[in-house]
Amino acid sequence: xxxxxxxxxxxxxxxxxxxxxxxxxxxxxxxxxxxxxxxxxxxxxxxxxxxxxxxxxxxxxxxxxxxxxxxxxxxxxxxxxxxxxxxxxxxxx
Amino acid sequence: xxxxxxxxxxxxxxxxxxxxxxxxxxxxxxxxxxxxxxxxxxxxxxxxxxxxxxxxxxxxxxxxxxxxxxxxxxxxxxxxxxxxxxxxxxxxxxxxxxxxxxxxxxxxxxxxxxxxxxxxxxxxxxxxxxxxxxxxxxxxxxxxxxxxxxxxxxxxxxxxxxxxxxxxxxxxxxxxxxxxxxxxxxxxxxxxxxxxxxxxxxxxxxxxxxxxxxxxxxxxxxxxxxxxxxxxxxxxxxxxxxxxxxxxxxxxxxxxxxxxxxxxxxxxxxxxxxxxxxxxxxxxxxxxxxxxxxxxxxxxxxxxxxxxxxxxxxxxxxxxxxxxxxxxxxxxxxxxxxxxxxxxxxxxxx
Numbered sequence: 001x002x003x004x005x006x007x008x009x010x011x012x013x014x015x016x017x018x019x020x021x022x023x024x025x026x027x028x029x030x031x032x033x034x035x036x037x038x039x040x041x042x043x044x045x046x047x048x049x050x051x052x053x054x055x056x057x058x059x060x061x062x063x064x065x066x067x068x069x070x071x072x073x074x075x076x077x078x079x080x081x082x083x084x085x086x087x088x089x090x091x092x093x
Numbered sequence: 094x095x096x097x098x099x100x101x102x103x104x105x106x107x108x109x110x111x112x113x114x115x116x117x118x119x120x121x122x123x124x125x126x127x128x129x130x131x132x133x134x135x136x137x138x139x140x141x142x143x144x145x146x147x148x149x150x151x152x153x154x155x156x157x158x159x160x161x162x163x164x165x166x167x168x169x170x171x172x173x174x175x176x177x178x179x180x181x182x183x184x185x186x187x188x189x190x191x192x193x194x195x196x197x198x199x200x201x202x203x204x205x206x207x208x209x210x211x212x213x214x215x216x217x218x219x220x221x222x223x224x225x226x227x228x229x230x231x232x233x234x235x236x237x238x239x240x241x242x243x244x245x246x247x248x249x250x251x252x253x254x255x256x257x258x259x260x261x262x263x264x265x266x267x268x269x270x271x272x273x274x275x276x277x278x279x280x281x282x283x284x285x286x287x288x289x290x291x292x293x294x295x296x297x298x299x300x301x302x303x304x305x306x307x308x309x310x311x312x313x314x315x316x317x318x319x320x321x322x323x324x325x326x327x328x329x330x331x332x333x334x335x336x337x338x339x340x341x342x343x344x345x346x347x348x349x350x351x352x353x354x355x356x357x358x359x360x361x362x363x364x365x366x367x368x369x370x371x372x373x374x375x376x377x378x379x380x381x382x383x384x385x386x387x388x389x390x391x392x393x394x395x396x397x398x399x400x401x402x403x404x405x406x407x408x409x410x411x412x413x414x415x416x417x418x419x420x421x422x423x424x425x426x427x428x429x430x431x432x433x434x435x436x437x438x439x440x441x442x443x
Contacts, residue, residue, distance in 0.1 A: 001108050004131045006122050006168040006250040011153070011160040038387075067431035069199025071156035 022086065026056035031084030033076070035068040047088060060084055117172070122250055124242065124270060128172035139167040142177025143184050143440070151184055152191025156198055157253065161187055165251045166243075173243035179221060179236055181441045182273075182299055183243045186211050189301035189435040190248070200303030200427045201254045204261050205335065207303035207427040208268025209248070210344065211241055212411055214287035215297030217439050218275035225275035227415035229346075230307065230422070241271030266306055277349075277412050282356035286411045289362060290436045297439040302344055302409065303432050304424040305335055312351070313419040318360045321351055321421075322368045328423040329408075330373035330401045332383050337375065339429025340403040345369070346422040348414030366405035373401035409434060 022028060030051060032044045044062075051057045061083045063076040072089075080087055107113060113130045117123050129135075140147055140163060147164035163184070170183050190197050190209065200207045213223050224234035232238065248254040256262065262269070276286050283289075287298040310328045315321035329336065329343050336343055345365075347355065355365065378394035380386040386399075402408055414420065426432070 001113055001130065001132075003113075003116055003120065004133075004136065004168050005120075006131075006165060006172060006246065008160065008162065008165050008251045008253075010158040010253075067196065067199065067428070069196035069428060069431035070193075071198075 024055070025051060025086070028057045028085040029060040029083060030057040031080045031087040032059060032062040033072060033080070033087060033089035034062060034064045035089065036065055037068050044088060051088075057086070121255075122172070122246075124246055124249065126242075126270070128246075129174050131168050131171040135171045136164065136167050138177045139170050139175070139180050140164065143180040145180070145184070152188050154191055154197050154252065157259070159252050161191060161247070161251050166247050169246040169250055170239075170243040173246050174235065174239040175243050176235075176239075179240050179243070181439050182211075182213060182217060182221070182223075182236075182240050183247070185299045185437045185439040186240070186244045186301050187247055189299065189437045190244070190252070192435040192437070194433045195301060195303075195435045196432045197252070200432045201248060201252070202259045202261055203427060204263040205305045205427050206260075206262025206265035206269065207305055208266055208272040208307075209241075209244060210268065210300075210302045210304050210424060211244065211273040212286065212300040212302065212344075213240075213273065213275040213298070213439075214285055214300070215292075215439070216295065217297035217441060219278060223273065223275040225277040225413045229274040229277075229348075229413040229415075230272070237273045238271050241273035244273075245269060245271060268304070268307065274413055277352075277414070280349075280352070280356065281412050282347075282352055282360070283362045286409070287436060292436065292438065297441065298436050299439055300409075300434055300436040302342070302424075302434040303427040304344060305427055307422055307424050310421045310423060311419055312421075315351075315354065315419075318355060318358050318365065318368070321354055322365060323372060325421060325423060326369050326372035329369060329425070330375070332375075332379075332385060334401075334425045335427065336373075336401050336425045337380065338385050340401075340407070341428055341430050341432075342407045342409060342426035342434060343402070344409045344411065344424040344426065344434075346414065346424070347410065347412050348418060348420050348422070349416035350419050351421045352412045362410055363405060365410060366408045369408050370400060370402045370405050374398045375401070403430075 034041045048059045114127045117128050145163040149163040152161045221236045223236045254260045312321050312324045377397045378390045381390045
């Protein structure tokens, strides 16, 4: 008898790979993605304020998702690509 | 990335059925209940049941880097105990889960621990014997038990929705094993649920809907819609319900005697929805005192009402359950309009 694997791994993403890590945040443009969870905007802006004060990054764009459950839309991704060097997201409960 | 269905590449696994079942446990592929070990023949028969090729893509969820392919769904359906003719319903449900309006990530992964409620309408329900009558939510009916289970196994094994990983339910609920029922096709007080959602009466459909819980509403004395619906409104809008703060959807399932009250009264679906919307509201002050809204209570909050539902259409109404008994059920939806119920057509033949 054989076992039949019912699982699927992540779908292949071609040449997608993590971006190079910047050696310093000084002078970099910071994008924020607010997933709309309660207080996520407060937390993100506190974080951004500290990143600016301690490391010299400046917020250039804040994007607000339709909901925590929805993916970020293409227009927002495009704007972040052109207006930010790094992005902070991922706020939970 | 190459996919293979055979985990063992032909390596010998015990022919002892109990040992084979244990092997699936050991691999972490079950929902906690024993599975039916698939064979090449049973997987092929399952795919044939829906007229699918093994490599057909049934859906994608880009944000989770997930692609759902037919052969994996077929394997999970065999494991769940489905008959091949059930697979079109499973496939329709999976397509619903992958629909952008369902916004799978939240209801699948939230601490809220939603069951994926599958509501089947149309000829396929009777043809497959999907229970819509006594004990519609309960045990004892193979299609109800195994179709819902196949969808959950697919979520776990194919859509990476495993407890402790991308399923972060705080409590979960028993409906996460399986939750599938049909709308009762006879003596409906109004048009069938799927017709209300834009399908033809002869269409077969499955609606996927994420709900944190189920609670039954009892009223043996009501002989008219108003008192009965007042009770249902109380259940829908209880202060602890997730609905209260966020204008999400809710599902109301009217069983026989309660559905008959509606039919005899001549109330239409829209009348019921409107009544429930109007009778599920709180003063803002009460929501703040219960910490369901933030902030201190202001004088104006004492006379400012906040409604639980934004639109009558957010209240989904289905008729199912036994003819005897004064029971209905409320199933609050997950999230603050972050997911919507999705109805898809069941494609039985190709």
